Amino acid sequence: MPGKVDMNDPSAVPANGTGPVIEVENLTAAYGDHVVLENVSLQVQPGEIIAIVGGSGCGKSTLLKYLIGLYRPTSGRVRVNGVDIATADDAALQEFKRQIGVLFQSSALIGSMTLAENVALPLQGHTDLPPAIIDEVVRMKLSMVNLSGYEDYLPAELSGGMKKRAGLARAMALDPTILFFDEMSAGLDPVTSVELDMMVRSINEGMGTTMVVVTHELESIFTIASRAVMLDKSARGIIAQGRPRDLQKDTSDPRVYHFFNRTSGSSA
Numbered sequence: 001m002p003g004k005v006d007m008n009d010p011s012a013v014p015a016n017g018t019g020p021v022i023e024v025e026n027l028t029a030a031y032g033d034h035v036v037l038e039n040v041s042l043q044v045q046p047g048e049i050i051a052i053v054g055g056s057g058c059g060k061s062t063l064l065k066y067l068i069g070l071y072r073p074t075s076g077r078v079r080v081n082g083v084d085i086a087t088a089d090d091a092a093l094q095e096f097k098r099q100i101g102v103l104f105q106s107s108a109l110i111g112s113m114t115l116a117e118n119v120a121l122p123l124q125g126h127t128d129l130p131p132a133i134i135d136e137v138v139r140m141k142l143s144m145v146n147l148s149g150y151e152d153y154l155p156a157e158l159s160g161g162m163k164k165r166a167g168l169a170r171a172m173a174l175d176p177t178i179l180f181f182d183e184m185s186a187g188l189d190p191v192t193s194v195e196l197d198m199m200v201r202s203i204n205e206g207m208g209t210t211m212v213v214v215t216h217e218l219e220s221i222f223t224i225a226s227r228a229v230m231l232d233k234s235a236r237g238i239i240a241q242g243r244p245r246d247l248q249k250d251t252s253d254p255r256v257y258h259f260f261n262r263t264s265g266s267s268a
Contacts, residue, residue, distance in 0.1 A: 021046050021178060021210050022067065027076035029062050036062050038236040039076070042229060046177075049204055049211040051225035051244070053259065058231040060214045061182060067212060068102055068180055069093055081177060098126045101171030105183040107163045109155040115142060115166050116151035122173040141169040145199060161192035165199070172203075179203075181213040185220050197223040218260070222248075230256055 022044035029037040036059040044050050052060050065071045066078050069085050078085040083096040109118050119138045123129055129137070142148055145165035155163055164184060171179055184200070185193040201224050204211055215221060221228055221244050229241040232255055240247055240256040248260040 018046055020044055021081055022212070023077070023079040024063075024066075025077040025079075027063075027066060027073055027078060029059065029066060029071070029073070035236055037231070040231075040237045042238065044210060044212060046210055047204070047208045049201070049213065049224050049226050051221045051228045052212065052214045052231065053216060053221060053228050054231035055216070055233060055259070058233045059236070060216075060231055063231070064180060064182055064212070064214050068100060069097055098122075098174055099176055100178045100180060101174065101176035102180045103164070103167045103171045103182065103184055105186050107155070107167035109163060109166060109170070111155050114152050114154060115147065115158075115169075118155070118166065119170045119173055122170065126174060137173065138169075141172055142166070144172065144203070145169045159192075160187055161189075161196060164188065164196055168196075168199070176209070178210045178212065181211065181215070183215055183217075184213065185215065185217045190219070193217065193219065194223070200224055218262070221260075230259060 020043040022042070024040055024042040027037060027040045028035065029040075040059075040063070052063060054060055062071075066073060066085065067080060069080070069088075073086045081096060081099050083092060085093070085096075088096065109115075110121075113121075116135070116138050119141055120134050123134045123137060127134075139148070139151065142151060145168050147162065147165055147169065150158070150162070150166075155166070158166065168184075181200070184196060188196065197220050200211065200213075203209060204224075211224075213220070213225065225244055227241060228244045228247055230239055230247070231237065232239040240250070240253060242250075244260065247256055251257050
């Protein structure tokens with residue numbers, strides 16, 4: 001289990017002495033001639049919850065896609081759990097994807113399958129566990145997100161918050177060392193968002209799982225993130241990083257100050 005970072009000191013290296021689990025070095029990302037990110041460098045320590053934040057079009061989702069191996073860098077380097085995404089062969093990349101979990105904005109549940117069947121998919125695809133053990137793991141993961149008793153429900157029968165939690169259970173099916181979240185609070189009411197934030201924080205504190213959260217929601221940023229990394233569209237990269245409350249007080253860059261002090265619910 002990865003060591004946990006002091007939530008009050010996001011720059012601290014864990015006591016177990018291990019290095020960063022994510023290393024981005026001089027990454028440049030472009031769609032054709034349109035450069036989204038340029039020479040971006042970033043490290044994430046084991047057990048840290050890092051929020052990737054910024055306004056629309058700043059490259060948050062693009063960076064996430066490189067971190068989870070959907071895109072291979074053509075300029076720069078991305079290493080996650082020691083795997084170089086650019087040079088890994090297909091077998092190494094598949095093993096890497098087995099070590100991470102992703103909760104997409106839409107939850108990405110298969111509508112024709114029950115919750116139990118959705119959560120079982122990664123286990124069936126990446127392990128040789130017998131059906132009885134898979135069923136046991138599925139029940140345990142659903143219990144962790146307070147969905148015990150909903151194994152036979154279809155996604156259409158659930159509320160938005162329950163779908164997000166079911167997606168989280170599936171993301172955790174293989175006991176990943178790193179969890180990635182893409183706008184996990186999108187479409188949820190404030191009460192449900194807070195409940196999901198607290199669940200994510202509890203999983204981090206209880207299991208030491210490293211988490212990377214793409215979000216623009218201030219409440220989530222302040223509640224769960226030990227460190228925020230802010231991207232800017234015009235800068236094509238990182239313009240600030242640090243503890244969210246510190247960034248909220250920092251007046252040195254109007255873009256950063258405005259983002260962290262905007263009215264709740266307003267666009268960045």
